Amino acid sequence: MTQPLYRSGLAGWLYASRCALPSAWAQRAVDDIVVKSIPRNASLEVTGALLFTGSRFVQFLEGPAESVVAIRQNILADRRHHDIVTFLSGGRAERIFSNWSLAYAGPSLFVADKIENLFHNGVHNTSEVIDLLEQFVIIAEANKP
Ligand SMILES: Cc1cc2nc3c(=O)[nH]c(=O)nc-3n(C[C@H](O)[C@H](O)[C@H](O)COP(=O)(O)O)c2cc1C
Numbered sequence: 001m002t003q004p005l006y007r008s009g010l011a012g013w014l015y016a017s018r019c020a021l022p023s024a025w026a027q028r029a030v031d032d033i034v035v036k037s038i039p040r041n042a043s044l045e046v047t048g049a050l051l052f053t054g055s056r057f058v059q060f061l062e063g064p065a066e067s068v069v070a071i072r073q074n075i076l077a078d079r080r081h082h083d084i085v086t087f088l089s090g091g092r093a094e095r096i097f098s099n100w101s102l103a104y105a106g107p108s109l110f111v112a113d114k115i116e117n118l119f120h121n122g123v124h125n126t127s128e129v130i131d132l133l134e135q136f137v138i139i140a141e142a143n144k145p
Helices: 023-043 065-076 109-121 126-142
Strands: 010-019 047-052 056-064 081-091
Touching: 010 065, 010 109, 010 126, 023 047, 047 126, 056 065, 056 109, 056 126, 065 081, 081 126, 109 126
Parallel strands: none
Antiparallel strands: 010 056, 010 081, 047 056
């Protein structure tokens, strides 16, 4: 029997990390990560969002489980960041960022404070972080060229 597509192993990974790059270089490096990630994520049917506060990253990726695992391995080994903390990992019923290979809208002061709070207080409810990412997508949509 044919399985519905949305059940064919959709997975998600939400993490935060600390940027390891000197601040003078960080923005250019992040722009480079985004430019290279968009076609790579698209080719793996991965969608998601990346937040960068100037010192922290928060990223959510979703897609076929094997694609998310492959990108995750690369990201975990990437020396441009460290102190990687996973907030959410596992099966997803549906995509949140279906229109975005990697939503990114430059550094956002709006989310920076909220991310600092997450680091200091911990994540008690992952939907808080998903809400944050969804708000970020609204900003990304508004800033779309
Ligand atoms: C914060 C951060 C986010 C990243 N996000 C992605 C991503 O969404 N997709 C991706 O392919 N690579 C992403 N990368 C880059 C990967 O870590 C890695 O450099 C890339 O997959 C190339 O791997 P390779 O060295 O095997 O060619 C990210 C890196 C960092 C530091």
